[in-house]
Amino acid sequence: TQLLEQSPQFLSIQEGENLTVYCNSSSVFSSLQWYRQEPGEGPVLLVTVVTGGEVKKLKRLTFQFGDARKDSSLHITAAQPGDTGLYLCASKGAQKLVFGQGTRLTINP
Amino acid sequence: GAGVSQSPRYKVAKRGQDVALRCDPISGHVSLFWYQQALGQGPEFLTYFQNEAQLDKSGLPSDRFFAERPEGSVSTLKIQRTQQEDSAVYLCASSSGQGANYGYTFGSGTRLTVV
Numbered sequence: 001t002q003l004l005e006q007s008p009q010f011l012s013i014q015e016g017e018n019l020t021v022y023c024n025s026s027s028v029f030s031s032l033q034w035y036r037q038e039p040g041e042g043p044v045l046l047v048t049v050v051t052g053g054e055v056k057k058l059k060r061l062t063f064q065f066g067d068a069r070k071d072s073s074l075h076i077t078a079a080q081p082g083d084t085g086l087y088l089c090a091s092k093g094a095q096k097l098v099f100g101q102g103t104r105l106t107i108n109p
Numbered sequence: 110g111a112g113v114s115q116s117p118r119y120k121v122a123k124r125g126q127d128v129a130l131r132c133d134p135i136s137g138h139v140s141l142f143w144y145q146q147a148l149g150q151g152p153e154f155l156t157y158f159q160n161e162a163q164l165d166k167s168g169l170p171s172d173r174f175f176a177e178r179p180e181g182s183v184s185t186l187k188i189q190r191t192q193q194e195d196s197a198v199y200l201c202a203s204s205s206g207q208g209a210n211y212g213y214t215f216g217s218g219t220r221l222t223v224v
Contacts, residue, residue, distance in 0.1 A: 006151075014166070020117035042200050042215025043152065050209050082205065088151050092209060095165055099151035 002027050002091050004100035012106040016078055016080050021103040023072045023089035030093055036061060037086040037102070048092070079107045111135075117203050120224045122191045129179035130186045130219045134203030142213065143176055145198040150193050152200055158184060191223045 003026045003100060013019055023032070031050045035043035048055050049065035056063045060083075062075040076083055084107050090097040114133040115197070122128050134141050139160050142154035145168075154168040160181035173192075178184040188195055198220050202213035 004151075026220050032219075033212060042202070044215070045212035048212060064181050067223050082168075091150075095207065096157055097152075097213060098154065099144075101149075101151045 001033055002098050004089055004091060004098060006089060006100040006103050008067065008103060010104050012108065013079060014108050015080060017076050018075070019091055019105070020073055020075045021087055021105070024101055025070050025091065028069045029091050032065060033090045033097065034074055035090060037088060042070045043088055081107045081109050083107050113203055114199055115212050115216035117219060117221050118217065119220050122223060122224055125190050127187065127189045128191055128221065129198050130221070132184045132186070132201030132216060134182065134184070134201070135214055136205035139181070140204040140207060141178060142202045143186050144202065145185070146198045146200055146218070155186070157181060166168050191224050196221055196223045
């Protein structure tokens with residue numbers, strides 16, 4: 001079973017700062033998805049990356065997939081309180097998603 | 110419907126009681142998944158349906174857990190003789206396909222508390 005490790009587990013920063021969170025795997029990803037989950041809600045898909053070295057941008061969020069497809073990062077520029085939430089990476093296999101434990105991000109006004 | 114609907118949102122059960130959790134997926138989505146999320150953790154896979162066929166139930170923690178999707182739409186997750194360790198949020202998700210670029214749409218979950 002593929003193991004996904006996310007770091008840091010918790011991150012609390014001030015509004016306007018930049019941050020990066022990481023997702024590492026014990027084996028190669030077929031494809032990787034990032035989700036954001038807010039309290040009391042289910043995870044919401046942000047992006048899917050498939051190709052090694054791929055970079056995708058979603059407004060202030062930049063997602064990078066490692067060349068060897070065993071790691072990924074999420075960089076947020078000028079964080080806002082609305083970015084607060086649990087960020088989950090997930091390995092997408094043939095039939096199911098395997099999630100990491102998440103990074104709990106808090107942006108303080 | 111527009112999204113995945115789960116009911117009830119909250120359930121408190123006495124230890125030993127049976128519970129049934131319902132999931133209404135997005136209309137036309139053939140794939141349906143159940144996940145269990147403990148406090149402060151990522152979701153963990155329980156089981157997967159393609160239409161009415163349960164193709165993977167490897168994540169069900171014990172034979173007290175049972176899921177069905179008899180007509181290929183609504184699904185029910187049943188937990189018999191609940192134990193305190195069953196307390197968690199149970200998430201349902203659906204997807205229109207299985208390719209690399211297909212994402213899952215999750216419901217808001219059912220928070221189960223066993224007392």
